[in-house]
Amino acid sequence: MLEKVNRMNELYDTYQELLTSKQKVYFELYYQDDLSLSEIAEQFEVSRNAVFDNIKRTGKLLEDYEDKLQLLNKREAREKIIDQMMLHTSDEQLVKWMNELQSLD
Known part of the structure; x- marks a missing residue:
């Protein structure tokens, strides 16, 4: 799990400027501030599943950017x-x- 968190943070550092502000906020709260999906959902008054989907899509997007650009x-x-x-x-x-x-x- 720690390897995945490190990978996601490295990808985020490399490609964060290509993300929306909402993607950045959810991603930072989850991966960098270590908030749970429920805590993020409560803070933004959305469902836990909405937060999960956003973070999952953002992670896939970062991996796609790396697959195409290979900057990392x-x-x-x-x-x-x-x-x-x-x-x-x-x-x-x-x-x-x-x-x-x-x-x-």
Whole structure:
């Protein structure tokens, strides 16, 4: 379960600007603030099932964005390559540039 939560949060960090404000609010309350479906439903005066459907659709949408755009996978691949480069170089300027590259993500 923790892996799924981490994955959803990484996808959210990458693609949140493509979501509606309602999707963002429900998603953040559920995955980041750890509220239950019932607590969210009560707060917005909607059914628990409506909250569940919204969060489920939002998760699928985030996965679809990643399937098509691969931004998260590409970032992870870049980070691995930079980590390997940093292990095998002693050039201070090169290490500085690699650190700058990592900070862009």
